[in-house]
Amino acid sequence: MLEKLLKRLADGGAHTPESLARELGVSRDMVERMLADLERLGYLEAAGGACESKCAGCPSAAVCAVGTPQRVWALTDKARRKGF
């Protein structure tokens, strides 16, 4: 099922945990757990929270439109090397 999820991601596009849950036929909670697993295994990486660490010196840091605490994940190079 993890491979299915990664394949789905490799096809491209934007997903939410909800949309993935619907596609895989599991609960959102399960998807969260899978995402955490994939992150731990190095297939996904947290891409969000960009403004937490990397925007030092950014004039808009205080009022950043996307620096909200929501989480974003993207495939890592490792995942792509493995053919996903």
Next chain:
Amino acid sequence: MRNHDEAARSVPSVLGACCADGSGPTQPVGPCTIRVALVGQPNVGKSTVFNLLTGLNQHVGNWPGKTVERKEGIHRCDGVDIQIVDLPGTYSLTANSLEERITRDYIIHERPDVVVMVADAASLERNLYLLSEILCLPAPVVLALNMVDVAQQQGLGVEPHVLEAALGLPVVPMVASKNQGVRELVDTVLRVYREGPRGVCRPDIREDHREVLAELVNLIAGSVPEPYPEDWVALKMLEGDDEITEMMRARLTPEQWEQVHRVLMKHEDAILAIAGGRYEWVRRMTRAALTVPKAGQITLTDRIDKVTTHPVWGLFVLLGVLGAIFWLTYTIGSPIQAFLDRYLIQAGAEWVRTALAGAPWWISGLLADGVIGGAGMVLTFLPILVIFFAVLGALEDIGYMARAAYVMDRFMHLMGLHGKSFLPLFLGFGCNVPAVMGARIVDSPKARLLTILVAPLVPCTARMAVVAVLAPIFFGAAAIWVSWGLIALSLAVLAVVGIALHELVLGGEHVAFIMELPLYHKPNARTIGLSVWQRTMGFVRKAGTIILIVSVVVWALSVLPHGEVDTSILAAVGRFLSPLGALMGVGWQMMVALLTSFVAKENTIATLSVLLGVGGEGAGLAQVLPTLLTPASALAFLVVQVLFIPCAATVATMRQETGSWKWTAFSVALLFILSFAVGIGVYQLALLTGWGV
């Protein structure tokens, strides 16, 4: 530690001979003792069950050398002593945390007679994942399905019998906090102890991995220390478990290790299939046993998101929101801006001229035309920007921005842009500088470069404010459609440039990503107010510094050397550019205005105001501009303005972030050519069709 271990391990020998309810041939010797371990995720009620069963018969210590509490106690029932250990809560059985190691080590080394897995019925799937791992360990398991009351409250239908049939394990529904089901749990534990385990349904391991596992078991056979089960060790090694792998590496000969290592490297990805198989198993186990209420689960957020994150409708909503922002700006902001222009700027300039009539001409010119006409004029943008900022802030606070970003990404992705790039690009709507800086989060250097190169094509608030001032002057009621069209055009150009560069620079790599969408909530006036205030202050600072300086310089260049605009240095520069302007029917003043917008976008207005606005008869830009440009030229001018080279601050940031003058120059040249090409194209098209000439 040794003492304890030995004590614990010596128990089974005694045990094997007791509790002989017909199960064993030996006669009971002394009181019967069963050892039971309580495992489960944190906060599922393990300690509640433990306390209920052991009462005061418990003692609390620490796990040897560890700070995690070790709770043990005894429950007496029907002449049987049940020794219970309350293991720490864990989410899984990898060796990632202390709790996880304690739990699995306990089960392997101490071999409890029965493992009671306490599960939260309200999050059954997550709990069953842990169960799938526990089932790989050598112990009979009973599933204590706790918190049934909570599941009921949440409208979840959990069928213990169906689950039991699917799992092949005894399942005991319980509400431990109300002491329901605990008695049944004890009975079940005793029964399992006496009857031994049944045919448990374990997660499947894929055919090819089963072969690999067999190969591994072969390779490590004989080297696995007691009391580790060989197949479990092999499985853990295949999963990439560091602790177990290290243990085995120390025990194998270098040659053996070499072979094992080769197998492991070859199947480095096996963990995906193994863990994936567990998830698949969880889904299979819960499919029949768990019913999630359809209607009750669909929250308001879900319902709104059906539309706002829909690939098609979501885009319409986004465009509608943009349209609404402009509508608000034009119905409230622009009239106030026009009012301020007339009664503050024009009247103020007039007043300065009268008051300073006796002073040298350049003093009143500098103040009235340069300072008031230039920087002062830009300050009249304030109402427009406050509206932009307030709407932006409100949308952020409600939670819509995340959806907008999500929809945008879907859309950008179609154009082949890097999935992560949307984050910085989205910042570009506020200001291009953070958009360029934000590209740092894109780790592939090529994708980062691409993001930086297209970032200036995102229309920033300063550009939109210029459009918001100029569009009503030229187009009156149609201004809203023109502005909307200009944004759409920017994004379309961004798409085309993105696709082209993507194919050229990136070679068409596809990247996906997952984004969590926050729940919608009521906007908070304080949060919005703060964001408006900070952004507005940033703008005022800019008007008071860089825009003021440019206004004064533009004014000076417009009167030097002879005190006449027509013979000024600025006019000479403008005339140099006028052949280009002629292609779209705009005069040299407009070209100069564009040029100064390089310093800061708002300077377009400041410059036009210095050059044309604060004229003799108190006629403002609103009166003068329409007489200078046909609608076709005006549209072409706005197109160039929106697509033009970004402001100096953005260019400087591009240089800093790319670390290359070459790419910076490429971007400037690209945008220069692109903006005029599109602008001239629009004008020529208008001429051809006879519109607005």
